Amino acid sequence: MACPANTGFMPANGCGEAILLETQQASNFLFKVFLNTHFLGSGQGSSHSQDGVDILSPSFNFTQDQLHDGDNVLTVIHDSTGMNQDYDINDEHKTPRGIRGYRLLGDNGIDFDTWKVAGNFGGENAPDTVRGPYNEGGWWFExxxxxxxxxxxxxxxxxxxxxxxxxxxxxxxxxxxxxxxxxxxxxxxxxxxxxxxxxxxxxxxxxxxxxxxxxxxxxxxxxxxxxxxxxxxxxxxxxxxxxxxxxxxxxxxxxxxxxxxxxxxxxxxxxxxxxxxxxxxxxxxxx
Incomplete structure (x- = not known):
């Protein structure tokens, strides 16, 4: 299901030029990237294959006027479209989903500070046992x-x-x-x-x-x-x-x-x- 991930990184002065994300997804996946309130771009998977697994995305460029003095927030809204079923001998059903790699591009050595993941309400102890764990995900409204x-x-x-x-x-x-x-x-x-x-x-x-x-x-x-x-x-x-x-x-x-x-x-x-x-x-x- 869709699962936002937030990070606050270092002060704006010399904060970098672009963001590189490596994601692992299923077919028809989607992710969108925002820096503060500015839309940087998105990536989508194919409807007929899983070539979207282990994608190293094009860099998402940003400008200095999109940064704040102090903390800045990168938000990734992510829909992996779920896990594979266990029907093959290569254990592909065990492949993870989400952001596997990331880099803040620039020549100043500044990196991300902390990552926060907002998943489903209650995590593994979700309270809605009637509708079940697949009924809702990590959206705010859920x-x-x-x-x-x-x-x-x-x-x-x-x-x-x-x-x-x-x-x-x-x-x-x-x-x-x-x-x-x-x-x-x-x-x-x-x-x-x-x-x-x-x-x-x-x-x-x-x-x-x-x-x-x-x-x-x-x-x-x-x-x-x-x-x-x-x-x-x-x-x-x-x-x-x-x-x-x-x-x-x-x-x-x-x-x-x-x-x-x-x-x-x-x-x-x-x-x-x-x-x-x-x-x-x-x-x-x-x-």
Whole structure:
């Protein structure tokens, strides 16, 4: 899953000229590099191979006016897209993921100070044992529990939407709620359909009542429809949905469509009421 890593390095005077990163990733990986608030660049993996393993990236250049007097912060937002499965004789499932090497380029000998890694909430002792360890990662909104039912988003900006999106590289998170009232005996499968409004590369995560049920990678393929079964989606009551929009380049990203649509209305032998899967809310896991 995505996992930000921060470092504060030495004072700005003579701090170097560029940053070199060596990363080890899976196919369709992604990482983005920021110095303070300045976007330096990004790297993406292939959708059809794992040539992205052990990449020594081009240097990310920066200028002196992007530095502060005192501490400066390098931020790497990283999505390795997971580990390999154990199906080969070369033990490639044991290959690590993340930043394996780094260097601050310059002739002054100054190096990074400290590295800090922000992983999933609770680490190996993550409290959500119902949804499981693969449900959430190291994003701020996941660590804060913003994807969970009952999260208080009253202080969030209510004037923005995924259709406006963002004009710069980075991540914006949107949260909404809605109610459904579908008859008990109706068999109506539902899915979230999305469409990008421009050609800029981007990534999207969709959480439904705390469950991750959509992961869109624009460079990977045509997966723009994400079915959510009854029991995760409340067909007769309130639902809380969170969508993260990750713009990869300077052109930003926005969605042209994000809709909950039915896949059909069927007459079936369904008679029993489908109950929501019992899962903890924000108060249970974060309060």
């Amino acid at each position: 660590r804060a529990g913003a994807h969970l039912p009952g999260f208080d988003a009253s202080l969030w900006n209510t004037s923005c939407t995924p259709y406006q999106g963002r004009l710069t590289p980075g991540v914006t998170v949107y949260r909404t709620s809605f109610s459904l009232n579908i008859p008990h005996d109706a068999d109506i499968p539902l899915a979230f359909d999305l469409e990008l409004d421009n050609a800029q590369p981007h990534r999207v995560l969709i959480y439904v009542n705390g469950w991750q049920f959509g992961r869109f990678i624009s460079s990977l393929g045509p997966q723009t429809s994400f079915p959510v079964p009854e029991g995760i989606l409340n067909h007769r009551g309130n639902n809380e949905v969170l969508v993260s929009l990750w713009a990869l380049n300077s052109g930003g990203a926005r969605l042209k469509k994000l809709e909950l649509n039915k896949r059909g209305t069927f007459s079936s032998s369904k008679t029993a009421t489908v109950s929501l899967v019992k899962a903890p809310n924000w108060k249970d896991l974060r309060a």
